[in-house]
Amino acid sequence: MNSIQEQTQIREFAQAQERMPLFEALVDYAKKDVTPFDVPGHKMGAQASPLKNILGEMTMKMDVNSMKELDLLSHPESVIKEAQQLAANAFGADQAYFLVNGTTSGILAMILASCKPDDVLIVPRNCHKSVMNGLILSGAKPVFIEPEVDVHFGISHGISVKSVTKTLSAYPEAKAILVTYPTYFGSMNDLRAICSLAHDRDITVIVDSAHGAHLPFMPGQIDPIVAGADIVTMSMHKTGGSLTQSSILFLNEGRVSAKTMQKTLNMLQTTSANYLLMSSLDVARHDLALYGYDRYKDLKPLVEKAIHDIEQHTCFEVLKNDYVKKQNMQAYDWTKMVIRVNDSGLTGFEVYTLLKEKYQIQMELAEGYVVMAVVTTADDEESLKKLVYALCEIDRLYGRKIPIYSTNVTPTHPNKLLLSPRDAYYAEHELLPIDMALGKISADLLMIYPPGIPLVIPGELISEDVIQQYHYYSKTFGNVLTESALKHHITVVKPSITPPA
Template identity: 85%
Template sequence: MNSIQEQLRMSELPKDQEKMPLFDALVHYANRNTIPFDVPGHKMGAQASPLKNILGEMTMKMDVNSMKELDLLSHPQSVIKEAQQLAADAFGADHAYFLVNGTTSGILAMILATCKPDDVLIVPRNCHKSVMNGLILSGAKPVFIEPEVDVHFGISHGISVKNVIKTLSAYPEAKAILVTYPTYFGSMNELRTICKLAHDRNIAVIVDSAHGAHLPFMPELIDPITAGADIVTMSMHKTGGSLTQSSILLLNEGRISAKTMQKTLNMIQTTSANYLLMSSLDVARHELALYGYERYQALKPLVEKTIYEIEEHTCFEVLKKDFVRKHNMQSYDWTKLVIRVNDSGLTGFEVYTLLKEKYKIQMELAEGYVVMAVITTADDENSLKKLVWALREIERLYNRKTPIYSTSVTPTHANILLLSPREAHYAEHELMPIDRALGKISADLLMIYPPGIPLVIPGELISEDVIQQYHYYSQTFGNVLTESALEHHITVVKE
């Protein structure tokens, strides 16, 4: 199936993409002045409340329950079915499924649909925490591939083709390989090659594209469906313009059937799907399909100008495609503005805090050496100019002149996996201070959020690197998420 990107390159208007069947049906129902004796209990905002005062009457009227004229997400027959098919057409897939619990639910579904207990799943070690939960639920055995480490920027990129070949050769029995594409920081490996390598061995390719909903509408980049992936989950709310928590799962049939995919999703998604979220997916698809390509074409020169102005007047450095291609042999999504700040003597955490508290600029995240801004077509010259001005002033006022480097930013030693995440999850546990946990098997998941990449997962050996990283992030940013209620404690497998 041709993607919207291909159709737009041929100057053809995508068929039927101007329709918004679910959104229009929901608006029509909200305007009917129905007397509700069903749930939800706010009865279309019948009572005055702070929520209604702020969100507005129409928002409350559109927050309704499943019914025949609005269709049912678990068994779509009418407007949801049509809206999902329009999304499938827009993204070049055989099928599309609306998700109301974010890409997390899609990742769980992809793993459960492809792997049974004890099946081998090949996974990048810098994957999102939801992948680890999918391993626990499915009972699949993970084989981790270490990502390409960028010591200069202090971040990780995607897994290399070389390491994929090595792993596929060592584990020919693998049922699936999961690829993060693009990574949180915007790098994109040779996914087309990885898909061919896997498919030649009858191994499914499932893709976490949480940060790649916009890729089919970018003039020069390859999206995961075009690259040949079997299942893709993308967070439309992150870069596609829908409401937070709404995502789309795309399926190309062959290795996984549409029936299996729907059945799996029905196990993990709510039966009370939120219509505001689903209708926002319908609208976001409409906007991307009709206007995305031209909007990203118009946005690119603004981003290029922003990068030039940041680097021209500060000691900061922006990650660019030439750097990623040269050092990691991967392509790059230019809508991720990764700014290296540590040559100023400031950590990314400090610059992030200054931007927020002094200039009211909310960045996506901070790391030891970098801050990152996510750019979408909702940005304009004015917002980008404010970011440039703030960065220039921070560099001028707070520059300490001495660059910062830390081995905790980019550790080079992989954790040793001694138990599967499922085995560690169901083992007998004990709680202890993390400083006393050296050499223990973790039953906990320590995670930096954002981006949601674990320092250690259930089943891995707790090393000195893990403890040092934990303290580094706790002291510099205080945003290490742990499942323990006690600060600086971790749950381990009891010996």
């Protein structure tokens, strides 16, 4: 293709992506002198209220119900359809579907559309809790792959190509494989190789890319759609700039049809889709498509300087691409600043708390050894300098200079799966103090949030490692989510199954 053709294509792409059909239609409707006798009951903010006072009149006017001129999410024919097609074109997919219940609904839909009851689904064990719920709803049988464990940083990376190859050979009957790309901590395995291995066996590749909406617009990064995935769900609200709870599911047709995908989503999504959320997806797509590449190009040197300053003036260490490539043969998303702090004698939980309480800096998460900052194009030199200054001062004022290590941060013994999550969910249950649940089969899901990765799932054996991890996170961070109303209790399958010797 010659340069003239390339320039013409770029100009045509930009001209198309300038449009925001859903957002524009919604704004036009809100500006009309409409007398609403439909829902929602606030009637476009007709009454004075604290909500209207804070959010503003225009926001209330844009919170409307489905109608002909604004289209219908479950059966899009006009402005929603056009907005979704623009998103598909921007990200390089065949189809795009707006989600108003976050990537959770997309993950459920991907599993339900690609797996029937008793089908084998290959899953990384460090997946999000929504995957476990998808297993329960679909009745698919999970085969778990353990992720690559990073003992130095106390985190997990993506599943390796070697592990995938071994698992695909052992389970040739598998219908689908789910890959987290990037992982919560930003590592990215060779997804192209995984897609090739799976597709050679006619296995569908579904991708949880909740933290990867920005990847298609970052210089030098390979996004999951380009890598060849069949279905991808991205949390546009996490890194793409849309409102919280809004995501997009992308489909490359072939192994799953557009008809099947729409039908599945219609079972999971509300019939009263929120137009503020949907229109924010339209705007976020517009901004990423037109300005994303240049903004990330400008942001990278600012992040590199921040990393340099942190490592130059503290005993902290920041996760970087060269390290991940050398240790795990994976790439790394530099917008995830994973900062290892335990050499200072502080846990990640302590640094997280100090940043919030002393410096009004809200980090994305804490783990035993690390804190993580998610950087987006909304950040600038000033916000990064503030983070660097706070970290330097914390190391100087609060660091104990005696490194901290704990076996609870990176347990090496995977849980045994004795029942499928669905069978465990529907079995007869009993509630026990967690310290009395050793050797029982969990019917509960214990989860650290963020990031939402379970310590134990329904169907897994409750081991001593699980109990110790539960107490470790309860004591250090107080943020273990359980489905039990009683503290330090867990629901187990009754009667318990004695594990084999």
